[in-house]
Amino acid sequence: xxxxxxxxxxxxxxxxxxxxxxxxxxxxxxxxxxxxxxxxxxxxxxxxxxxxxxxxxxxxxxxxxxxxxxxxxxxxxxxxxxxxxxxxxxxxxxxxxxxxxxxxxxxxxxxxxxxxxxxxxxxxxxxxxxxxxxxxxxxxxxxxxxxxxxxxxxxxxxxxxx
Numbered sequence: 151x152x153x154x155x156x157x158x159x160x161x162x163x164x165x166x167x168x169x170x171x172x173x174x175x176x177x178x179x180x181x182x183x184x185x186x187x188x189x190x191x192x193x194x195x196x197x198x199x200x201x202x203x204x205x206x207x208x209x210x211x212x213x214x215x216x217x218x219x220x221x222x223x224x225x226x227x228x229x230x231x232x233x234x235x236x237x238x239x240x241x242x243x244x245x246x247x248x249x250x251x252x253x254x255x256x257x258x259x260x261x262x263x264x265x266x267x268x269x270x271x272x273x274x275x276x277x278x279x280x281x282x283x284x285x286x287x288x289x290x291x292x293x294x295x296x297x298x299x300x301x302x303x304x305x306x307x308x309x310x311x312x
Contacts, residue, residue: 151299155294155295155298155299158294158298159294159295162259162294163287163290166259167287169251169254169255170204170205170251173204173246173250173251173254174200174201174202174204174205177200177201177204177242177243177246178197178200178201178204179197180242181193181200181239181242182194182196182197182198182200183197184235184238184239184242185238188231188234190221190222190225191225196218196235199214199217200214203217204243204246206270206283207266207270207282207286208267208270209270209274209282210282211243211247214243215236215239215243218235219232219233219236222234222235222236259290259293259294260310260311261286261289261293261309261310262310262311263311264311265289265309266285266286266289269286269288269289270282270285270286272285273288289309292305292309293306293309296309
C-alpha cells in the first residue's frame, strides 16, 4: 500500500508541477509580449518576473500587480499609461488563474479553496516564499495519503471540500 501511495504522489505532484510550469511559462510569455507592446523596457525581465511569481498562489500575482503599478508609475507620465501594465498583468492572471489552470488541474485533483488559502498563510508564515510555493503540493500529498488510507478517508473528503 505504501508503494501505491508513493506512486500516486509521484504521478499527481509531477502532473501538477508540469501543468503549473507550462501555465507559468504561458503567463510569462504573455506578460513579456504585453509589456513590450506597452512600451515598457526590458519585457523579458517582466515576463520572467511573472513566470516566477506565479509559482506562489494568490500572494505571487498580488505582489506582481504591486510591482507593475510601481513600474508603471515610474515609467510613464500619464496615469492612464502607468496603470496599463498592472491592468494587463491582472487580466492575464485572471484568465489563467480563474479559468485555464483550474480546468487543467481539476482533472487530476480537487482541493478545498479555503484550505489552500489557510495552507498558504501557514506555510508562508513558517518558511516564507518557499513555504508558499510548497503549500499546495504538501496539501495535495496529504489528500492523496488520506484518500488511500481507510482511517483517514474523512480527512480526504474534508480536504476535497465536498
